[in-house]
Amino acid sequence: MKSLLRIITLFFCFPTLVFSQTSALENATLLRAREGLPFFFEKIKAGKPIMVGYLGGSITEAGKGWREQSLSWLQKTYPQVPFRQINAGVGGTGSDLGVFRVQTQVLDQNPDLVFVEFAVNDNGKKPEQIYKAMEGIVRKTWRQNPHTDLCFVYTLTADLAPTYQQGKLPASALAMEQIAEYYGIPSVCLGLEVAALAQQGKLIFKGKPEDAPDKIVFSADNVHPYPETGHRLYTEALAKALKQMADLKVTPQKRVLAKPYVNDNWEAARMIAVDELKKQGNWTTITPNTDSVALALQQRFSSLIKSSTPGDYLEVKMKGLACGLYDAMGPGTGQYSMEVDQDFKQTIARFDAYCTDYRSNFFVVPTSPNQTHVIRFKVSDEKVDKAAILKTRNQVMNDPSRFQENACYAGKLLLVGEIVP
Structure with missing residues (x-):
């Protein structure tokens, strides 16, 4: 177990790996073709x-945003081409969930081009985790179809703007640039012009448009752009970059995957139906037709399983780099006790200060890749002080009955590796 504990410590402490970061990659530019x-x-x-x-x-998920606007631009620019889109945006998630989602939510629909947008939600994560996930997305994509083109796009928040204004990339985007450079993938800084306009005093990041008629008001919250302003600027930046790439004299050649940038990348990441897990106890299947939580999360899961009985567990026998669950958090959730090989336990909280409503969430814990592990996700019997947790965000339990339950939900098993019979 010492090796497993060491891996888990490394995963959560994220010591910085030493990779060369050239000054050229650190500099922010609209396009690296x-x-x-x-x-x-x-x-x-x-x-x-x-x-x-x-x-x-x-x-990316937002309606009327850069996703829809850029597709509309493509349709207008190339009217002879029938364009369709895949909306695989999931709010509040980064590349560490995206690498699990990409197969079923994107690649199974045979895309010709995939834009990857995670720089904002990966902000604050250590480079090595970003390398693993982003390289996993690249290798999964080209393993399935080497003719699928990829493009990394970098959006921003008000907090990231000063870095762009200094002509530099934020740490999350810089980590992604390492992968883009290694694989020859184009990248576009969608937020570069936004940061420049803010520096010039022409744009403010937060507010109501009617309160600042002489300014471009980017968003209502410093993060999520208004369609008419922030998203429009993102679309204009992407359109400019696409025009430049359209003029490149590049002969299409079948891609051959080279040696990985990091050997422990998450190319083997998979989402697996929870039906394949061993279940002990009173787990029930809920669907949008039978349950209000499943209905609220129907865009994420076609069904969920749920238990409120302490001691009930889900079990998987696996071998690989990491394992976890894609699940739900909300007023009526509690916490998991995750047991690895029956002699290591870790509490996985499924209630936080944002749990006034239900949302999808996930957790992944590293495992020793050279060992076969039996992992149990057990409903914890420990009570959660929900009132105290909510108070940290000045939130209250306005309807205490909604918070009484301490249930655990599961939608998908997240696995970097394979299930062992």
Whole structure:
């Protein structure tokens, strides 16, 4: 168990790995075209139907935002081409969940181009975790179809703007640039012009448009852009970059995956139906037709399983780099006690200060890749002081009955590795 404990300590403490970060990559620029989007533009020239995937967080998920606006721009710019889109944006999530989602939510629909937007939600994560997840997304994509083009896009928040204004990339985007550079993937700083306009005094990041008629008001909360302003600036930046890449003289060539950038990347990440797990106790299946929580999360899960009985558990026998659950958090959730090989336990809180409503969430814990592990996700019998937790955000239990239950939910098993019979 010492080796397992050491891996878990490394995972959560994130000591910085030593990778060369050249000054060229640190500098923020609208576009680094690298090998461009050769197969995408080849299909455009041929007038063939094109599927565009958008993998990201809430900024990508947003209706009327840069995702929809950029697809509309493509349709207007290339009217002879039928464009369709895949909306794989999930609010509040980064590349560490995106690498699990990309197969079923994007790649199974055979995209020709995939935009990857995680710089905001990966902010604060250590570079090594970003390397693992972003490289996993790249290798999964090209392992399935080497003709699928990829493009990393970097959005921003008000907190990240000063870094751009100094001509530098935030740490999350810089980590992604390492992967982009290694694989020749183009990257676009969607927020560079936004930061410049703010520096010039022409844009404010937070407010109501009617309160500042002489300014461009980016958003209501410093993060999520208004469609007419922030998202429009993102779309204009992407359109400018796409025009530049359309002029590249790049001959499409089948991609061959090279040696990984990091050997412990998450290419093997998978989402697995919880039906495949051993269940002990009173787990019940809930669907949008039978349960209000499942209905609230129906865009994330077609169904969930749930137990409120302490001691009930889900069990998986696995071998690989990491294991966890894609689940739900909200007023009526408690916590898991995660047991690894029956001699290591870790509490996984499923209630936090944002649990006034239900939302999808996830957790992943590293495992020793050279060992077979039996992992149990057990409903904890420890009570959660929900009132105290909510108070940290000045929130209260306005309807105490909604908070009485201490249930655990599960939607998908998250696994970097394989299930062992």
